[in-house]
Amino acid sequence: MNKTQQSVIFINYFSLGILMPVLNLIFLERGADLKTLPLLIGLYALSALIFELPSGICGDLLGRKTAFLLSAVMKLFSLTLLIAADDITLLIPCVILNGMSRAFSSGSLDALFIEQAVEAHGQDCIPSVSSRLSILEAAGFAAGSISGGFISYWGGTEGVIMVQGGLTVIVFLLCVVGIREKKERKENEKRVALGAHLRMGKEAVISSGSLKYVLLGMFFTGLLISSIETYWQPVYLEVSALKDATWTLGLVSFMGFFMSAMGNAASEKLLIKYPLGKWNIYGICRLSFSLILVILSLQTNTPGFLLGYAGFYLFHGMGNVAENTLINQYTPNHIRASILSLSSFVFQLGCLSASLASSFLAARITIAGIWKLSGNLCFVSLIILLVQVMKRNKTIIDPKTP
Template sequence: MIKKVSMITPEGMRGRYALVEFLTWLPTGLMIAPMVLLMSVRGLDVAQIGLVTAAYSITVVALELPTGGLADVIGRRTVLAASAVFSVAGLTMTALAGSAWMFLIASLLKGVARALSSGPAQAWYVDRLHALEGPAADLKPGLAAGGAAGSVALAIGTLTGGVLPLLVSGESLAVPVWAGGGAALILLFTVLLVMREPARQVRPRLADVLRDVPVTIGGGFRLAVRDRGLGRLLLVAVAAGVMLNSIELLTPGRLAALTGRPETAGTIYAIVAAAGFAANAVGSAIAPAVARAVGGSMRAVMLATVFTAASVGALAASVALDGVAGMVAAGAAYVVLFTGLAVSSLFRNELIHQRIVSTQRATVMSVDSLQLQFGGTVSSLVLVPLSAQVGAGGVWAVTAVIALSATLLYVRLPAARAEVPVPVREPQ
């Protein structure tokens, strides 16, 4: 019998992963600009908008770990395809919604979609690359391509979502949402087409899935506790969550104070946010070169973390400036910050993947995402309210110290254990 040779190359796998990441984040980008305005023009007050937004966040947090465990049990492709289905349903209902309860249901559907999409694509890519090149495969080029593709999608989506309502008449604010639904539908077909996985020898029954998911989640937590190095790497996500939430919640108010008009501030913030996503893409793209220049991933992640913390400090210092100078300084700090964050995030993900086996990969990535959400919650409850007393600059200064302290978690990081490769049959 002639052995069938796989035609899939590492470069081809990298391209597939980048395409999936782009389509995963494009619907989110298209929603950013019109979402709050759409709810407002359809009759929701501020309290109702807050409830709808909170429902999304609570759904994501509640399902983050179960969906990660599900991806490890039944497969990454199936879970990401289900995410696309929920995204199409949630965006369609959002576009059609005319009441608070309809927006609430749509928010729950989108929360399920987000939780399902957290981790499977990256876990799939790492598993496939390991199957092609072994556990020592260089993850940096692929993780860089995926990170850059996701950031480009967010940048393009944000700008497109802001421009589309200006180009059409009637219910113009719903147009970007319909576009997001279309992008999610394309994601569904793309996932089914390009995300090939090894054939499972035994197709799991529902009872087996319900039993194995909690076991997988528990195994992921035990691994994080037992492996002190992995625990440290996951703790870095808490600091990142604190930083991102503080910046995203306080920057619009800071720009409003500089411009004197909320409408103008909204436009400027959309531009700044898109520039931040673009900077994130640049950071992801240059990360492998940074590692080569400084002599390895560990040095690169520490330098990038210090660089990011310094950028937050510069953002804090920018509050001393007024008018155009203040806006330019804040925008520049924002762009530099997200460039450094992309570099540090890529290398941290690489270090995490070096410590986990395939059967726990999506679960651990969900734990990581949960840590990020936890950091954002801490920021919302503690630091953001503090801005009423010390101002945005004071909160950002504290945030810079927290971000800088995350560098200590990399110092003398325990060595990773070697992953035992699991034999798989490579799909065509």
């Protein structure tokens, strides 16, 4: 990956991270209330879920760069509506466009950069490229989330929106000028009918065997992430010695992103050192990921919570690189964006399932109980999943590219 490619990825995630600490506050300031706020968040998630697969197909048939540029245009329209909003009527199309933008950006440039790297350096470079993409994502979110707090303090919520808009324009221009996609490949792909493309994607998932197990694993990843992201703030404030120090939430969030980036880097080194052990690394990281959520549910003081939270995101980052490496090695170039969007779709489905289940369980059991249930459920499910992979391959081995 060259410097322009890395800059586009980092700035894009930095701009997304800027809005994360204050987005709900902005919605409340611009017409939402405590009753409609969850509906807006749910509408965003639903919009992203619905457009995940169409965005991937768009990336494969019309070009990955085109899909990403469409994402930036949608983001700018969404921010324009957010600036103008003074009631719920403008916030609804705002969050729908934001969800569509998220769907079209996920996996589009990742697919292009991985494809270009494989063409230039072969399959062995996939762990390094996957790690670099994950590190840039985590670093961008971390830097953006901290910056968003300061920007909102100095420039208000409008300042945050304007900064994100400016960064989106910069990303758009950098992508137009600095990122190249082979025209001949796009011309070939435009001749593929939609129905044929869908059949190729279905065949790739079914015929490759173990790919469907990696995709299924992403469901449990989404379930675990949603479980902790929904409730970690109130749990932390409850066990913290500084009960009213809400400013520390930004630092804890930064620590999570930082540990995820450290996990990305560690996983890359393991995958390069043990190229035949991708499934082993994936399995160990995801099982540890599940168990740490159970351990985190038992913490009653700040040091214990912070150690558990850091460990959770460390193994999350490690598992992500192994997971992405497996997906990309099983996936042919001509449907790569579609499969990456399918993986994101399954992840979002896990998040949505966890949200619905948590909503039902919250009135019946404690947050610690929800975390224990989620962690144990995912641990047992992943054990079953890994046993199925081992049965299929006789032993967990390096995947072969179709």
